[in-house]
Amino acid sequence: MSCLKLSSGRLNLQHYLWRDVLGYNIHPAIPIKNDSDYKIADVGTGTGIWLTDIHRQLPSARLDGFDVSTEQYPPKEWLPGNISLKSLDIHKPIPDELRGVYDLVHVRLLVAVLRDGDLIPVVENLFAMLSLYCVLCCLLTWVCEDTLTSVEPGGYLQWSEINPSTFGIQSIHPDTRTDELRYLVESFRLRAPLRWVSELPSFFAGQGLKDVLHRSYATPPELLMQMTQIHFMLGEEMSFVIMDNSDPAKGGPAYRRRIEEAAIEAKEGAAITFACEVTIGMRQVT
Numbered sequence: 001m002s003c004l005k006l007s008s009g010r011l012n013l014q015h016y017l018w019r020d021v022l023g024y025n026i027h028p029a030i031p032i033k034n035d036s037d038y039k040i041a042d043v044g045t046g047t048g049i050w051l052t053d054i055h056r057q058l059p060s061a062r063l064d065g066f067d068v069s070t071e072q073y074p075p076k077e078w079l080p081g082n083i084s085l086k087s088l089d090i091h092k093p094i095p096d097e098l099r100g101v102y103d104l105v106h107v108r109l110l111v112a113v114l115r116d117g118d119l120i121p122v123v124e125n126l127f128a129m130l131s132l133y134c135v136l137c138c139l140l141t142w143v144c145e146d147t148l149t150s151v152e153p154g155g156y157l158q159w160s161e162i163n164p165s166t167f168g169i170q171s172i173h174p175d176t177r178t179d180e181l182r183y184l185v186e187s188f189r190l191r192a193p194l195r196w197v198s199e200l201p202s203f204f205a206g207q208g209l210k211d212v213l214h215r216s217y218a219t220p221p222e223l224l225m226q227m228t229q230i231h232f233m234l235g236e237e238m239s240f241v242i243m244d245n246s247d248p249a250k251g252g253p254a255y256r257r258r259i260e261e262a263a264i265e266a267k268e269g270a271a272i273t274f275a276c277e278v279t280i281g282m283r284q285v286t
């Protein structure tokens with residue numbers, strides 16, 4: 001069974017929670033320009049919500065969204081003129097017309113999509129999309145070292161992820177019930193037994209990205225309930241898509257009953273916690 005309407009609603013809500021937790025859409029260390037020459041790609045864009053929000057900040061920039069599935073895209077008639085949403089499989093070689101094009105490539109929440117062994121080819125594909133403008137800038141810097149006072153940077157990669165190794169439970173009181181929330185967290189962790197999220201910063205540097213920055217953001221108390229509710233929605237989707245729903249005693253309905261119990265625990269003052277992690281780096285000339 002497909003759960004697209006549940007999934008799209010969750011992704012859209014989740015976007016605004018992430019923005020509130022991080023305090024930005026684009027990391028403040030990344031130089032941006034509100035200009036049609038400034039090009040941003042959002043890879044694995046889902047509903048395109050990140051780009052829709054970026055449009056308010058950069059209404060003149062070129063904003064291109066890519067996803068292996070176009071099913072969650074809104075009608076193009078309702079998108080701002082500077083946003084286009086297209087099809088792209090990040091596991092396949094990047095088409096020539098997208099190579100070296102983008103000043104910023106943004107990726108968020110591929111944690112359930114990529115396995116440990118996928119990271120190198122996927123990151124190489126993302127790098128290939130980054131602007132080569134820095135080649136020219138570095139040559140100019142080298143030739144005119146003393147005369148050139150400001151150089152424009154090369155393309156940036158910004159990758160935002162949940163780190164599954166940071167999943168935990170927080171409660172307002174040691175006696176608050178948390179068993180069902182713990183069960184949910186364990187089920188998410190089992191589905192994402194990944195190392196690659198923790199390795200992302202060293203991986204960026206090892207692959208030759210410059211000026212790599214990494215930061216981990218905890219959910220503030222006022223958003224703990226909302227972030228926990230996102231995980232209830234995710235659990236419901238999983239229960240419909242990957243579990244047996246053929247009768248009420250089977251895995252899907254049983255899992256949803258446990259989500260109902262977890263929601264009571266959340267109401268009583270317990271929450272799922274995790275780190276939202278952001279890693280950025282600039283393409284280096286080799």
Ligand SMILES: C[S@@+](CC[C@H](N)C(=O)[O-])C[C@H]1O[C@@H](n2cnc3c(N)ncnc32)[C@H](O)[C@@H]1O
Pocket residue numbers: 011012015043044045046047049050066067068069088089090091107108109110113
């Ligand atoms: C959890 S969603 C995140 C969506 C969006 N980045 C956000 O933060 O709202 C993961 C997205 O990755 C997309 N995806 C999965 N495999 C992909 C692939 N091979 N190439 C491109 N996108 C892919 C899915 O279709 C889905 O839209």
